[in-house]
Amino acid sequence: MESILQAEAQAKAKYNADKLAKRLRHAVGDAIDHFGMIEQGDRVMVCLSGGKDSYTMLDILLSLQKSAPIDFSIIAVNLDQKQPGFPEEILPTYLEKLGIEYRIVEEDTYSIVKRVVPEGKTTCGLCSRLRRGILYRVAGEVGATKIALGHHRDDVLETLFLNMFYGGKLKAMPPKLVSDDGRNIVIRPLIYCREKDIVRYSEIRQFPIIPCNLCGSQANLQREVVGDMLRDWDRRFPGRLETMFRALCNVAPSHLADPKLFGFKNLTTQETPYADGDIAFDHEPIETEVPATALRTISILDKRELNRCAS
Numbered sequence: 001m002e003s004i005l006q007a008e009a010q011a012k013a014k015y016n017a018d019k020l021a022k023r024l025r026h027a028v029g030d031a032i033d034h035f036g037m038i039e040q041g042d043r044v045m046v047c048l049s050g051g052k053d054s055y056t057m058l059d060i061l062l063s064l065q066k067s068a069p070i071d072f073s074i075i076a077v078n079l080d081q082k083q084p085g086f087p088e089e090i091l092p093t094y095l096e097k098l099g100i101e102y103r104i105v106e107e108d109t110y111s112i113v114k115r116v117v118p119e120g121k122t123t124c125g126l127c128s129r130l131r132r133g134i135l136y137r138v139a140g141e142v143g144a145t146k147i148a149l150g151h152h153r154d155d156v157l158e159t160l161f162l163n164m165f166y167g168g169k170l171k172a173m174p175p176k177l178v179s180d181d182g183r184n185i186v187i188r189p190l191i192y193c194r195e196k197d198i199v200r201y202s203e204i205r206q207f208p209i210i211p212c213n214l215c216g217s218q219a220n221l222q223r224e225v226v227g228d229m230l231r232d233w234d235r236r237f238p239g240r241l242e243t244m245f246r247a248l249c250n251v252a253p254s255h256l257a258d259p260k261l262f263g264f265k266n267l268t269t270q271e272t273p274y275a276d277g278d279i280a281f282d283h284e285p286i287e288t289e290v291p292a293t294a295l296r297t298i299s300i301l302d303k304r305e306l307n308r309c310a311s
């Protein structure tokens with residue numbers, strides 16, 4: 001009996017793992033397609049930090065590469081910044097096992113940052129500027145046409161709120177951009193992927209994760225607070241993060257207030273109905289598309305509420 005139950009549990013776990021892998025592959029495939037991230041003949045430099053996100057990105061891209069209708073090559077690149085205790089052998093061992101092309105770049109940015117940034121000040125700003133410059137240079141050296149970064153949907157939403165709360169800007173992280181030196185195209189293939197899916201996937205795939213606190217830098221408190229806020233919303237209002245992300249893909253410049261995006265000054269009346277017109281004096285009705293998970297939660301809550309009222 002026990003062995004039957006065990007077999008059932010294993011079959012269920014495998015079914016769920018396959019479903020998750022499929023969901024992530026679809027999400028990455030859709031993002032690549034929607035934003036034209038990878039084209040025929042591209043050489044994609046996958047930036048591998050040793051964290052869950054970059055391992056997942058590499059894994060999914062390698063899997064998509066096998067079935068893609070176009071040919072593209074992948075080279076994994078890790079930057080060893082010489083933080084004390086960085087386990088140098090983990091990534092080469094992993095990548096050798098995969099049998100893919102890779103390069104480990106050794107640059108002691110850790111010492112530079114420690115020397116230049118005063119004690120007690122955050123080191124992340126300078127550290128990431130140095131890392132970015134090195135990765136751009138390496139992209140040129142290895143002949144990469146695209147640089148792939150492992151930011152996912154939740155990173156994008158966090159950035160949106162951080163910019164609104166602290167930067168006074170409606171700005172998130174784009175799926176594809178030209179680098180600040182103008183010479184590289186950066187892509188974010190995980191942009192449609194939920195962080196919780198990536199966490200689960202990296203557990204299932206047992207990636208050899210390298211801890212990200214080796215430099216001893218304090219975590220970015222503002223980002224942590226915003227991340228907690230989003231996770232809390234996700235628990236309490238299922239579907240909210242999906243809706244917010246959809247909003248980023250569905251922007252109405254005529255209903256914001258940036259004169260650089262919309263010609264407010266040149267607005268004129270016209271004889272025919274105006275497609276972007278407003279009902280001006282009323283609040284616009286909000287069309288809600290409530291996801292199935294949310295509907296289930298709402299109906300459970302409704303029933304509880306009704307029971308409470310009846311008792």
Ligand code: SF4
Nearest residue numbers: 123124127128215217
């Ligand atoms: S946490 Fe450490 S390694 Fe990461 S960006 Fe900050 S200083 Fe650099």
